[in-house]
Amino acid sequence: CRRDQGAKYACAGAPESPNEAMSAAAAASPAQGDKDKPQVLLRLQASAPGSVPLVATWVAGLVIATFLFFSGDPQPATVAPLSARGLFVSGEFADATTDNIFALSATALDGMSRASVREHIERCTGRIDAAIELLHPDAHRQLSDIALSPEQTEAGLRVIRRFGDARMVALSREAMEAIRVDAAGPLTRRLSERLAPKLGDLVRLHREMFPQRPIAFQANPAAAPGTWTPQAETGSAAKDRRLSAVDEITGGVNAHAQALFYTLEVELGDAMPKAPAQMLSDSGNSTAPMRGGGGHRLMDCLLQAAPNPSKVCACLALNTELVYTMMMEFAKGSI
Numbered sequence: 001c002r003r004d005q006g007a008k009y010a011c012a013g014a015p016e017s018p019n020e021a022m023s024a025a026a027a028a029s030p031a032q033g034d035k036d037k038p039q040v041l042l043r044l045q046a047s048a049p050g051s052v053p054l055v056a057t058w059v060a061g062l063v064i065a066t067f068l069f070f071s072g073d074p075q076p077a078t079v080a081p082l083s084a085r086g087l088f089v090s091g092e093f094a095d096a097t098t099d100n101i102f103a104l105s106a107t108a109l110d111g112m113s114r115a116s117v118r119e120h121i122e123r124c125t126g127r128i129d130a131a132i133e134l135l136h137p138d139a140h141r142q143l144s145d146i147a148l149s150p151e152q153t154e155a156g157l158r159v160i161r162r163f164g165d166a167r168m169v170a171l172s173r174e175a176m177e178a179i180r181v182d183a184a185g186p187l188t189r190r191l192s193e194r195l196a197p198k199l200g201d202l203v204r205l206h207r208e209m210f211p212q213r214p215i216a217f218q219a220n221p222a223a224a225p226g227t228w229t230p231q232a233e234t235g236s237a238a239k240d241r242r243l244s245a246v247d248e249i250t251g252g253v254n255a256h257a258q259a260l261f262y263t264l265e266v267e268l269g270d271a272m273p274k275a276p277a278q279m280l281s282d283s284g285n286s287t288a289p290m291r292g293g294g295g296h297r298l299m300d301c302l303l304q305a306a307p308n309p310s311k312v313c314a315c316l317a318l319n320t321e322l323v324y325t326m327m328m329e330f331a332k333g334s335i
Contacts, residue, residue, distance in 0.1 A: 082153050084264055084272065085143035089125055092157055093260065097121050100164035101252040104172060104309035108248040117249060124253035132276050139273035152267045159209045159263045160256055163313050167201040172313040174198065179306045187299055192330030199327055206320040213266060243307055252310030254280055259314050298322040 087093060098118045102109060109117060133140040148156075162168055174194040178187065195202070207214070243251070261277035298319050305311030316323055 081147040081149065083144050084146040084148060084268075085129065085140070087148060087153055087156055087264075088143070088257065088260060089129055093160065093256075094118055094121050094125065096157060096160045096164070097253060097256045100160070100256065100313075101249060101310060103164040103166075103169050104252070104313055105248060106309070108243050108245050112245055120246070120249050121253050124250050125257070128253070128257055128280070132279060135279060136273070136275040139275035142271075142273045143276065146264075146268065146271060148264075152264070155212075155267050156260050156263045159317070160260055162205060162209050163256065163259070163310065163317060165205065167198070167205055168313055168317060171195060171198055171202060171205075171316055172309055175302060175312050175316060176306060176309060179302055179312070187303075188326060189330065191302075192327050195323065196327050196330060199324070202316075202320055202323060202327075205317070206324075209317065210266065248308060248310070251308040255305075255308070255310040255314040259318060262318060298326065 082090065095118070098114060098121055101117065101121070102114070129140075132143070175191060178190040178194045258277050258280045261272070261280075265272045265274065265277065298315070301315040301319065302312060305315050
């Protein structure tokens with residue numbers, strides 16, 4: 001080394017700054033800092049280079065476990081409530097509708113995959129949602145603002161899922177056969193003859209779908225109220241028309257949408273806007289409960305619904321009181 005004019009020592013290869021000096025010192029004598037380490041750790045480090053990170057990981061885990069132990073159980077994340085509109089456009093509604101349409105369909109969907117049917121259902125749901133927003137913007141805002149409780153959400157899905165129940169599928173197919181057959185006698189008689197053996201299934205399905213809306217079903221047909229008016233029946237048996245796959249899916253989505261909106265009316269009362277269900281009814285997809293009007297309203301519903309199996313199913317599911325009364329009258333010999 002030599003001393004230059006600035007009283008600095010210049011040595012060959014020596015660092016010129018404090019930082020460089022410290023770095024060079026550490027590199028030149030890597031074991032310098034090991035004097036203060038316990039010999040056990042030195043031996044462990046020498047024999048297993050990866051053991052120090054292991055020890056650090058173990059210590060960190062111990063710290064986290066201690067924190068969790070003294071801080072108590074972590075609180076579950078809060079799930080935001082689903083809106084009425086959110087339920088309508090949800091994956092749960094699309095999945096249930098897809099399952100039901102496949103269960104109710106006879107041959108129209110042969111060769112179609114579940115994915116393609118579900119995609120079409122989502123498009124139909126989106127079109128209904130857009131139509132509500134366009135024609136009834138206030139009702140659309142209400143649907144978006146209504147926060148459903150978990151119980152209300154489950155009530156809506158419970159009714160929809162029953163459409164694909166084996167008992168409901170069997171009832172719907174019997175009704176379809178009664179509507180198709182062009183035989184002598186009123187449609188009410190043919191319908192009653194086919195559905196009478198399944199009266200117990202109808203009663204149980206109603207109680208499962210609408211437990212909050214009990215009906216005093218009469219075990220003794222003679223004691224049932226005579227409210228049926230077969231003389232007011234209109235229309236005739238529907239022709240054996242065949243639906244295309246698109247028509248069956250589109251009509252099925254409309255029927256499921258109307259059923260969901262009606263169920264939410266039952267759950268929410270006046271807080272649920274009536275315009276969405278009414279819009280579908282005005283478009284020729286009426287499957288909503290017939291409040292008054294007697295048996296001819298049920299027959300009108302079924303005749304308009306056929307031959308779409310989902311619509312026929314919705315007519316039966318949402319008008320179980322009228323179907324029951326019809327069968328009671330048939331059992332008494334009034335039909």
